[in-house]
Amino acid sequence: xxxxxxxxxxxxxxxxxxxxxxxxxxxxxxxxxxxxxxxxxxxxxxxxxxxxxxxxxxxxxxxxxxxxxxxxxxxxxxxxxxxxxxxxxxxxxxxxxxxxxxxxxxxxxxxxxxxxxxxxxxxxxxxxxxxxxxxxxxxxxxxxxxxxxxxxxxxxxxxxxxxxxxxxxxxxxxxxxxxxxxxxxxxxxxxxxxxxxxxxxxxxxxxxxxxxxxxxxxxxxxxxxxxxxxxxxxxxxxxxxxxxxxxxxxxxxxxxxxxxxxxxxxxxxxxxxxxxxxxxxxxxxxxxxxxxxxxxxxxxxxxxxxxxxxxxxxxxxxxxxxxxxxxxxxxxxxxxxxxxxxxxxxxxxxxxxxxxxxxxxxxxxxxxxxxxxxxxxxxxxxxxxxxxxxxxxxxxxxxxxxxxxxxxxxxxxxxxxxxxxxxxxxxxxxxx
Amino acid sequence: xxxxxxxxxxxxxxxxxxxxxxxxxxxxxxxxxxxxxxxxxxxxxxxxxxxxxxxxxxxxxxxxxxxxxxxxxxxxxxxxxxxxxxxxxxxxxxxxxxxxxxxxxxxxxxxxxxxxxxxxxxxxxxxxxxxxxxxxxxxxxxxxxxxxxxxxxxxxxxxxxxxxxxxxxxxxxxxxxxxxxxxxxxxxxxxxxxxxxxxxxxxxxxxxxxxxxxxxxxxxxxxxxxxxxxxxxxxxxxxxxxxxxxxxxxxxxxxxxxxxxxxxxxxxxxxxxxxxxxxxxxxxxxxxxxxxxxxxxxxxxxxxxxxxxxxxxxxxxxxxxxxxxxxxxxxxxxxxxxxxxxxxxxxxxxxxxxxxxxxxxxxxxxxxxxxxxxxxxxx
Numbered sequence: 116x117x118x119x120x121x122x123x124x125x126x127x128x129x130x131x132x133x134x135x136x137x138x139x140x141x142x143x144x145x146x147x148x149x150x151x152x153x154x155x156x157x158x159x160x161x162x163x164x165x166x167x168x169x170x171x172x173x174x175x176x177x178x179x180x181x182x183x184x185x186x187x188x189x190x191x192x193x194x195x196x197x198x199x200x201x202x203x204x205x206x207x208x209x210x211x212x213x214x215x216x217x218x219x220x221x222x223x224x225x226x227x228x229x230x231x232x233x234x235x236x237x238x239x240x241x242x243x244x245x246x247x248x249x250x251x252x253x254x255x256x257x258x259x260x261x262x263x264x265x266x267x268x269x270x271x272x273x274x275x276x277x278x279x280x281x282x283x284x285x286x287x288x289x290x291x292x293x294x295x296x297x298x299x300x301x302x303x304x305x306x307x308x309x310x311x312x313x314x315x316x317x318x319x320x321x322x323x324x325x326x327x328x329x330x331x332x333x334x335x336x337x338x339x340x341x342x343x344x345x346x347x348x349x350x351x352x353x354x355x356x357x358x359x360x361x362x363x364x365x366x367x368x369x370x371x372x373x374x375x376x377x378x379x380x381x382x383x384x385x386x387x388x389x390x391x392x393x394x395x396x397x398x399x400x401x402x403x404x405x406x407x408x409x410x411x412x413x414x415x416x417x418x419x420x421x422x423x424x425x426x427x428x429x430x431x432x433x434x435x436x437x438x439x440x441x442x443x444x445x446x447x448x449x450x451x452x453x454x455x456x457x458x459x460x461x462x463x464x465x466x467x468x469x470x471x472x473x474x475x476x477x478x479x480x481x482x483x484x485x486x487x488x489x490x491x492x493x494x495x496x497x498x499x500x501x502x503x504x505x506x507x508x509x510x511x512x513x514x515x516x517x518x519x520x521x522x523x524x525x526x527x528x529x530x531x532x533x534x535x536x537x538x539x540x541x542x543x544x545x546x547x
Numbered sequence: 548x549x550x551x552x553x554x555x556x557x558x559x560x561x562x563x564x565x566x567x568x569x570x571x572x573x574x575x576x577x578x579x580x581x582x583x584x585x586x587x588x589x590x591x592x593x594x595x596x597x598x599x600x601x602x603x604x605x606x607x608x609x610x611x612x613x614x615x616x617x618x619x620x621x622x623x624x625x626x627x628x629x630x631x632x633x634x635x636x637x638x639x640x641x642x643x644x645x646x647x648x649x650x651x652x653x654x655x656x657x658x659x660x661x662x663x664x665x666x667x668x669x670x671x672x673x674x675x676x677x678x679x680x681x682x683x684x685x686x687x688x689x690x691x692x693x694x695x696x697x698x699x700x701x702x703x704x705x706x707x708x709x710x711x712x713x714x715x716x717x718x719x720x721x722x723x724x725x726x727x728x729x730x731x732x733x734x735x736x737x738x739x740x741x742x743x744x745x746x747x748x749x750x751x752x753x754x755x756x757x758x759x760x761x762x763x764x765x766x767x768x769x770x771x772x773x774x775x776x777x778x779x780x781x782x783x784x785x786x787x788x789x790x791x792x793x794x795x796x797x798x799x800x801x802x803x804x805x806x807x808x809x810x811x812x813x814x815x816x817x818x819x820x821x822x823x824x825x826x827x828x829x830x831x832x833x834x835x836x837x838x839x840x841x842x843x844x845x846x847x848x849x850x851x852x853x854x855x856x857x858x859x860x861x862x863x864x865x866x867x868x869x870x871x872x873x874x875x876x877x878x879x880x881x882x883x884x885x886x887x888x889x890x891x892x893x894x895x896x897x898x899x900x901x902x903x904x905x906x907x908x909x910x911x912x913x914x915x916x917x918x919x920x921x922x923x924x925x926x
Contacts, residue, residue, distance in 0.1 A: 138652035139674070139690045146659050146671060153675035164683050166692040 140168040144175065151176045155184045160207060174210055178217035178245075181207075185222060196224045204230075208237050215241040221249035221274075232259045242267045249274040255299050263287075273298060280304065286311025296321040306330050342397065350387040357390055357419070362397030367406065379408040381437060385444075389415065393422040399456075401427055405437035413444035420445035424452035429495040435469045448482050451503075455489040455496060457518065470498035479507040488516040492526040501533045510537040516545040523547075565592060566604035569613050574604045577620055584623035586662040608660035615657035618650075622666055644673045648689055651677075 142150075151159040151173055159173045181204055200222055218238045220231065231248070238246070239261040246268065250256040255277035263280045268287050272294040290312040300308075300323060309315065310332040317338040318331070329348040331339065336353050342362035350356065381404045385391075394417075396404070423445060427434050442448070485503060490496040504513065517526055530542060564576040565588065582598070583589045591597045591605045598605040607616065625631075625639050644651070651670055658666035678686055687694055 136649075137691045137693070138649060138656070140692065142652065142656055143659055146655055146667060149667070149671040150674045150678070153672055154679050158679050161683065162678070162686075164696060165686055165690075167695045169692065170696065 137166075140166065147172050148176050152178050156180055156207065157185060171212065174212040177214055178219075179207065179211070179215060180217070180219040180221075182219065182221045183223055193224065200224065201230045204234060208234060215243055217245040217247075218243055219245075219247040219249075221247065221251070223251045228253075228256060231256065235259055236261045239265050244268060245270040245272075247272040248276065250276060255297075260284075270294075278304060278308070280308070284311075286313075288312070289314055291315060292317040294319040295323065298322075299324045301325045302328065306332070309333050349383060353387050354389060356388055357392040359388065359391060359393070360395035360397065361400045362395075363400040363403050364398050366399050367402045379410065380404050380406045381409055381440065382413070385413055385415070385417065388417070390419050391417055392419045394420060395424040397424075397426050399426075401425055401434050401437055402431070405431075405433040409433070409436050409440055411443065412440055417445045418447055421447060421449040422452075423448055423450070424454070426454045426456050428456045429470075429490075429493070429499060430467065432469065435495075442479075446480060448479060450484040450486075451479075451482060452486040452488075453499070455487070455491070455518070457489065457491075467494050468498070470495060470502045479503070479510075481509060482507040483509060483511045484514075485510065485512070486514045486516070488514075489518045490515070490526075491518050492522040492529070497526075497529050500530070504533045504535045504540065504542075506536060507540075508536045510535070510540040512541045512543060514543045514545060517547045519547050565598040566601050567598065567616070568604040568606050569611055569616055570607065570609040571613065573613055574601060575613075575616075576601075578624075580627050581620055581624045584627040584663070585619070586664075588661065608657075610653075610660040611657040612653070614650075615653055618654055619658060619661065619663065619666065623663075626665070640669055644669055648674075648677060652690075 151162060154162075156179060159176055162173050163170050181200070185200060185203060204220075215238050218234075220234070231250075235246075235248075235258060243265050244267050246262070246265070247270075248256070248258065249272075251274075253275075255275055257277040257279060258273070260281040263284045266288055268290050270292040271287070271290060272292075273296070275297045276295075276299075278295070278298055278300040284307075286308070291314050293308075293312065293315060294317075296319070302325065305323075305326045309318065312333070314335055315333045316335050318333065318336060318340070319338075320329075320341040321343060323343050327346045329341065329345050330351060331349070331353055332351040334352050334354070336356050338358045339353075339356055340358075340360045341348075342360075342364060344365045345363065348361065384404060423441065425438055425441070427438055429435065438453075442451075485507070487496075487500060487503075500513070500515070504510070515526075515530060517523060527544060530544065533542075535542075563579045565579050565582040566574060566576050567582065567588070568574045583592065587608070588598070588605060592599075597603050611619070622643060625643075626636060631639075646654070651673055655667060655670040655674065658670060677689065681689075686692065
């Protein structure tokens, strides 16, 4: 007689077994908000058809992002897309039920100005904290004045906009981060905007028109990143500024400025940056700094400066002088990056022997990492590298990346010869 | 085992432990620095001085069962070590999060109750990744969500999502099914009734079946009036809602009860209503959020109510799946035939909500025969 042992099969009753229990719908509201917030808006709203409980969960998500993923098709017909998008955003805003903390609008086909006005009005009533507005097409968009009433704003990011706050505008009390790119703003408005936001910690300004003299008065500012065309930059009252990245996109004609005052731009620049930690000097800004009198060393050393990045033309005497002054003024430098600017014209004062001379009274005592890029192997550049290698006792890595393949071999042969002060130094050659 | 782990394990004798108790009563001890990674436990230890011994074990929230606790402690044990690089932490997280959805949800819940925000972030991200890009059917399948919305409700939130080809297809499918049903109804009916959208509430429906004379006018209610009724019907319909959620499918009792009927125009109205019962659902489930554990209308006898609800829920469930069968149709017709307009006054009082039509109800007993509900009788 055989004994049949029957395996216990899982229950197939209509009543729910442990494995079939719906565990997600009853998670706490804020957790569901988190989950839905991480979905693209489309998926989040579509969760309303999942089940009874999920019908209005999406309406509570505090952050609405309308970007290129909103519409899952593209079409050549501009007005069709525009209508669809406007429709969707209108619907979502209308059906949304709860505070909106973050609103991002960044669709490449978006054009309709009055629509955006309407949406901003809607969110301004909703204690909004973060606004990101990227207008990819069309003229500079002028946000309505209700945007400037949002006193809970913590982060404001505008792209391709025209800023004209109402006269009554007293600033954003809670604004910590301001990011303005491709904007039009007048000098007064800009100064007032920055100075009336006492909590401002981060300021990004790229490609602006209307401001020529940047006056930054922000006591809590820590991060400052600008790139554009301006004549002057000065920091008032920026004790905490620790990250500065400045790019001047226009070549200054040095001869013109010789006649003017001899005050040192360099000195003025650094006088209010006592605790600067990272500095990036991009495009032609070094030329700007080199204007006027350049001391051999700054009176107050930048003791906190750990990272320095300079875009330089190694053949320009004034730029070299300014760079040397800087290098002498940061005793605790850990990382250095020198980017060679391709020369556009031969300047009057070409110095090819600058770095040959012995400039050093003290060494790069802490310098660990150096990157030199965009070089083409000319004498001044090689002199600089040689100078660097023989004066950095704790150097760990020097990375060299030429601008082109021309003269590669010569460059490498020379590199090989240079004496190194640090026994740990690696010289890494990267392909252009 | 990495060196760091070794360093943690070696001087075990010197370490201090925290005692934790899960909701099921089991107590375990955990290394202090690991447990203190959880803000909730940290708070208990520091503010209340708990956890130092077995008798004073910290009671963990109910959502933390032993299996989840062990997972959470694994997470804490790894992350509380300060020397790890971001890359290491990220790669640990990626591996850690690989588990089935059920456990993921439980873990999210447990981590949230312990206020362990980084873990909640991690699990929410994982859940979001699971949900992203999937169709509603797939999501329901994965998370075992009940498909308890009507087709109209699904379309309500964003009408322009009908542009989604899938929804358009679904709509066409539903429309086709509805059409099929209508065809079937027509075959049964001798007279052709004017088609109209029927979104009356349940009691209206039942009154139709009864064949109340005043009904023909009452069928076409104005919208505003319907709104009032909805509100008043809300309480009563709540239990219908409940019934649908919790009801085990036992149509048998009702099958006995529902006899086929042929009651002329009114019945057809009733029958027509049956096929459009999902509209009625719309009515009933109008104020969704507030209906959750609705108040039972005290005036209606609970037993009667239950029967009404079972009838409704049966019908509604059937129609929401768009599978109104012929049998049901027959049952309804028969049923309607059996009923006549001789309703007890009391019932009418109970069920009238202040509008002109006389709502009527019926009472059904177990063996299926219709019983008139007399005042003195109580079930």
